[in-house]
Amino acid sequence: RAQMQAPRKSTNFAQLKSNYRAIFAHPHARVCYAAVFIEGSCVLGVFPFVAAFLADLGEPRLSIAGLVIAGFAVGGLVYTSSVSRLLPWLGERGLMIGGGLLVAGQLLVVAWGPSWQAQLVSFVAMGCGFYMIHGSLQTFSSEISVEARGTAVGLHAFFFFLGQTAGPLAYGYGISSIGKVPSLLIAAAVVLAMGITSAMLLRHKPVRDA
Numbered sequence: 001r002a003q004m005q006a007p008r009k010s011t012n013f014a015q016l017k018s019n020y021r022a023i024f025a026h027p028h029a030r031v032c033y034a035a036v037f038i039e040g041s042c043v044l045g046v047f048p049f050v051a052a053f054l055a056d057l058g059e060p061r062l063s064i065a066g067l068v069i070a071g072f073a074v075g076g077l078v079y080t081s082s083v084s085r086l087l088p089w090l091g092e093r094g095l096m097i098g099g100g101l102l103v104a105g106q107l108l109v110v111a112w113g114p115s116w117q118a119q120l121v122s123f124v125a126m127g128c129g130f131y132m133i134h135g136s137l138q139t140f141s142s143e144i145s146v147e148a149r150g151t152a153v154g155l156h157a158f159f160f161f162l163g164q165t166a167g168p169l170a171y172g173y174g175i176s177s178i179g180k181v182p183s184l185l186i187a188a189a190v191v192l193a194m195g196i197t198s199a200m201l202l203r204h205k206p207v208r209d210a
Contacts (some may be wrong), residue, residue, distance in 0.1 A: 019148035037085040037163035045167015071120045075127020095132045100195020102129025104188040111184035171186040
């Protein structure tokens with residue numbers, strides 16, 4: 001029995017190159033992609049070191065480290081359940097600045113090194129702050145290119161995961177060179193600067209009446 005096969009479409013590399021050029025020419029692209037790279041590096045990059053940090057505090061159980069990191073996901077649920085109230089109150093600029101403050105503050109808590117119970121609460125707050133920034137950046141990334149929206153959002157994910165890969169390397173080098181506390185203080189300052197800068201530079205394009 002003959003099978004119907006959809007005709008294969010060849011990749012239009014000229015169009016692909018044109019899409020990438022248009023995306024990176026957009027001023028929001030540089031801000032969004034740099035910001036999500038910093039998110040991945042400074043926030044998710046610290047996760048592999050949580051168990052070691054807790055072990056230094058006298059808590060060697062890996063299950064506890066996993067529980068602390070799981071608090072980050074709970075923070076995401078807190079964000080999703082409260083964003084409908086936060087957005088009208090703070091606006092997108094307020095979400096990015098507030099998220100930067102919240103994440104930076106929790107990195108300082110991790111640097112201080114309280115009990116694992118306190119760090120669990122801190123990671124919940126960190127997760128909420130992270131998604132306050134990340135959700136806003138994702139919205140702006142989706143508006144970078146109407147014609148190549150999938151590519152623009154795909155680059156958003158690419159730079160985020162690239163940062164997630166680079167983060168542990170940067171933290172590992174920093175911790176071995178200057179120590180845990182200075183490394184986390186630098187990460188906190190970078191995240192805060194990223195949130196403020198993103199809030200200052202990102203603006204929605206005004207909608208014109210037909």
